[in-house]
Amino acid sequence: MVLSGSDKTNVKGVFAKIGGQVEEYGAEALERMFATYPPTKTYFPHFDVSPGSAQVKAHGKKVAAALVEAANHIDDIATALSKLSDLHAQKLRVDPVNFKLLGQCFLVVVAIHNPSVLTPEVHASLDKFLCAVGSVLTAKYR
């Protein structure tokens, strides 16, 4: 999956529109993921995963920051997220299927808060971007 020039423009545009709210988007995406796909909670036995949890909010900020970092270095996501990629491969080992689930939830959050931004073309670009991020994070798994 290769991000075209217009994909990159679309993705940067989305994150520019979202601005500082992105941290809340991260938290809401996680909350929705836990509600919609309960098995994803198995990766957070040490968390309070109930809605509004401070731990989920904090973790949402981290997730959002990583997405922003990837968007800001969209020409080389692999380098930008290299440390995170190592972390997921060596320590976290989240099954690859779960990145799609979080990606779906992030798209839902964007759709809810910015329906006019999520045109079909932008939807396609953002979906590709989220896939690319997931691929990078699982690239060193084996």
Next chain:
Amino acid sequence: MVHWTAEEKQLIASLWGKVNVEECGAEALARLLIVYPWTQRFFDNFGNLSSPTAIIGNPKVRAHGKKVLTSFGEAVKNLENLKATYSKLSELHCEKLHVDPENFRLLGDILIIVLAAHFTKDFTPACQATWQKLVGVVAHALAYKYH
């Protein structure tokens, strides 16, 4: 057999009551073809699918989207009996249309996004969870008669 709680049934019925099936169906199918372009492989006879604009404006896409979502309405009416409801359609998609069931999952995910954009804050996490469950179960029922 899938179990639906009273809350889930309520979330499904109340949302469905507000869905414009023609608009929502058209949009969902158009987005499927745009976001996952390989799904266009099933629609060689639909004419111009060369760009997002062409796809969105394509009358065959609109008509077929409406048809697909109208059929989804049957699921909403028959939550306790989805496999039977979709038995013939499942056979059709396998034997005549040769559609990989993965495509049903893709369309389901797209439908969720369309509903989210349309209903915004009303598309609560509980609502999303229920509808994601529904699209998954519909996809499963449509794949059930594959051989």
